[in-house]
Amino acid sequence: xxALASVPMLPLQSGAQIxxxxxxxETVKQCVDNIYNxxxxxxxxxxxxxxxSWPGHPVGYILSGMxxxxxxxxxxxxxxxGDSFRDDLNACIRICGDVRNPPxxxxxxxANLGARGLLLMYYADNDLSSEVFPLARSTWRYLRESFxxxxxxxxxxxxxxxxxxxxxxxxxxxxxxKLIAILFPKGNIETGLRELRRAAENSIMLKAESAFFxxxxxxxxxxxxxxxxxxxxFLHETYPGNEQYLAxxxxxxxxxxxxxxxxxxxxxxxxSLTNPFVRAEMTIFSGIIQEKKYGNLAEAQRLYDKGIADIxxxxxxxxxxxxYAYFGLSRIAGMNNDRQGKKLYxxxxxxxxxxxxVTFD
Numbered sequence: 001x002x003a004l005a006s007v008p009m010l011p012l013q014s015g016a017q018i019x020x021x022x023x024x025x026e027t028v029k030q031c032v033d034n035i036y037n038x039x040x041x042x043x044x045x046x047x048x049x050x051x052x053s054w055p056g057h058p059v060g061y062i063l064s065g066m067x068x069x070x071x072x073x074x075x076x077x078x079x080x081x082g083d084s085f086r087d088d089l090n091a092c093i094r095i096c097g098d099v100r101n102p103p104x105x106x107x108x109x110x111a112n113l114g115a116r117g118l119l120l121m122y123y124a125d126n127d128l129s130s131e132v133f134p135l136a137r138s139t140w141r142y143l144r145e146s147f148x149x150x151x152x153x154x155x156x157x158x159x160x161x162x163x164x165x166x167x168x169x170x171x172x173x174x175x176x177x178k179l180i181a182i183l184f185p186k187g188n189i190e191t192g193l194r195e196l197r198r199a200a201e202n203s204i205m206l207k208a209e210s211a212f213f214x215x216x217x218x219x220x221x222x223x224x225x226x227x228x229x230x231x232x233x234f235l236h237e238t239y240p241g242n243e244q245y246l247a248x249x250x251x252x253x254x255x256x257x258x259x260x261x262x263x264x265x266x267x268x269x270x271x272s273l274t275n276p277f278v279r280a281e282m283t284i285f286s287g288i289i290q291e292k293k294y295g296n297l298a299e300a301q302r303l304y305d306k307g308i309a310d311i312x313x314x315x316x317x318x319x320x321x322x323x324y325a326y327f328g329l330s331r332i333a334g335m336n337n338d339r340q341g342k343k344l345y346x347x348x349x350x351x352x353x354x355x356x357x358v359t360f361d
Contacts, residue, residue, distance in 0.1 A: 017104040037241035058111040061092035074317040077126040089115040106152035154202035157195040165192025220355040225255040243278040259293040280310035323353035
């Protein structure tokens, strides 16, 4: 955490409101679009412009963390990039807490919540529960405040939408949390989805995250693959350079059994993919196409085995995708009258996934 200790304590511009300044706001939007489109060189140039114009402003640190996250996706813990990511976002959180009576509190609250949300996602994806719980507890007070500021920035609907939806849906899917949930104010599933859609349409910094959670919710919680396709398509078409969003959209198409469309996207992009994690995902998705569309079980098994081997180095990040391959291997074993293999592969798949209804069966 050396970087945190050396955060430059430069004075903010008098009356500094970066998101209220039209020129700076446009620069922030362009920087965010470049980050999600994997144009990291252009994003860094814009970030430096923001830092020169607004020295010490928390938005600079959250944008820097976003660049690190996506340039190193999937971002694993105990790596130099992971350390840099944590330092930037913790610096953002600290600045937001240190500045007294900022000229636009809503702007600082948004940066604070954005940094906390990205850190929570990073900790959860890396299975670092010891980091998740204390940060989640300290974030609760800021999350409550976000309900009072939705008229300031539509980004706040991302946080209120997540709360409204998950407060109701998560305990239903995981009954063990029902006793804890009653300690918190009730939410509303439809309100949450409506707020997330608004955030996906109008946010400054959280447009992509809002659309991602919509497709995640519709597929993994609602099991409504038709409704999950639209936000997945939005992500792919809005950020065509983002290889992970391409993979999410291909998965959406496969769940809808649109094998031709999914196969065309894989063929068009496979040769240009630079991210090894996404290449492993596409290998497994290609296995699903070989199994489901062509009935080529031998080729599907080869692709599933290769995909599992290629995604294993990413540990918990790759578990959900690997489960799709194990479900496929279980189906193939069953078709080959291998009862033991069918049972063992399915058991492994269920161990790896938190979403046991998404099997491609």
